[in-house]
Amino acid sequence: MRTVLITWLAYLSVVSANAQGNPKQLLQAVNRKFAQVSDYSANLNMQFNIPSVALEPVSGKVYYKAPDKFRIKATGILFMPRQNPYYTLQSIRDTNAYTAVFAGQEQVGTVRTTVINVIPYDNAGELILARLWIDPARQLILKSQLTTKTNGTILVEQFYGAMQQKGLPDRIRFSIDVARFKVPKTVAIDLNSKSKNQSLPAKGTGIIELSFSGYTLNQKLSDSVFREEAQGN
């Protein structure tokens, strides 16, 4: 099934490449823009809207170092996507590792975007398919839909501001499939509560929004910043 899909998309790729140019060129342009950043630190505010979980916004500090080091330092408990915010960019860095196919054009907000499907060659990898909505004028990914093996489908929307020249977003919103939270009352020691929410769907969408501010770029961050401390706080 995967082979058929790749063959079909490869065929489409050839047809559309003739019509619109090579999609990998656009992806490379996106990569080049982000490659100007070797590392950064920034202030981070995280907001959560996860079904069955009440969690107040959390503030902290975020650190990134190319190619794939990412760390959030914040006090307290927080829920993060299993992939780091640059997972999409990391996935498209090696243009020989996937097939890229034009999938038309779509409006995202006020921007006419080029839609590209990315299918990795590596069957064992976590990513099955990435669908990217790219602003061709600014060479920025505005939206990506990642279909993963273990975490279902994740929608990542990126909103740019002052740092768009470097490919860094002001805000990233993750929409993630979440199974309904349910544990036995005896396990939660919640014996006296009344049952409710019986009619809730088995699945919902959890939203995590990261807002970045005060970026400091290319300061040669030490690897020790990315090491986990003994306790997870």
Add this chain to the structure above:
Amino acid sequence: MRTLLLTELYKIGTRPRSYIGFVAITAIVLLIELALWLDGEAYIGFILQSLEQSFDVQGRILNGQLVAFVILQTLIVQMPLLVALISGDLISGEAAAGTIRLLMTRPYTRGEVLWAKFTAASIYVFLLILWLGLLALGGGMLFFGGGDLIVLKSDGLIILKEADTLWRFFAAFGISFLSLSVVSTFSLMLSCFTDNSIGPIIASMAVIILFTIIGTLEVPLFERITPFLFTTHMIVWRNLFDFPLDIPLLLRSSAVLVGHILVFLGISFYHFSKKDIQH
């Protein structure tokens, strides 16, 4: 009056059964803390497994706050039984032992005697809760450290900031004090009606167990009765860990608990002041 109160406290202090509550609380709390120390991560992992499929849950989840919350959940339901053990025979125990006549010969009114017994029972309840708080919250913080509190519910989680939890625990202990005072005055009231030492204790326990069962079973008939049972309002301390807080519910339930205390105390005073003391 002070002498009378000290005498009542002395009586409670010299009875071995008064220490059953403290020993039971110590044993249960230490057992839960040991269990969570050894298997807490697995327990948390089991609860969070559906969420961890989608999210990376970061931070110190197993901490003193969570341990204290789990202990309160487990213990506060059982504590009324420990209180009834003491307050259930404050009057009837004296009647059964034949010391009540001697007590009545002292230069105090019956109201003052009853008031001293009620105050002594309240101090006992306070000490019991203080001990629970010290072991649960103090021990939890000592062995597991602090952190944000994950309030476990069967159908959801509430995560409260560490700085926002301490006052909730103190308020929860306050409401627990009110709840246990309801039990204390209820069994004191029953104690006024009989000369049998064990009867009021057993009757209090039976009523609490019955009311708790009615409140737990989700049968439509019982659901109509539940709001009128004092046991329903005794577990309102849990709502202090909700976000946002349901203030009207907390105030209403606290008022209901205070109302019960006043009614039970009123009946006790009325009956005890007219009681025909024969033994």
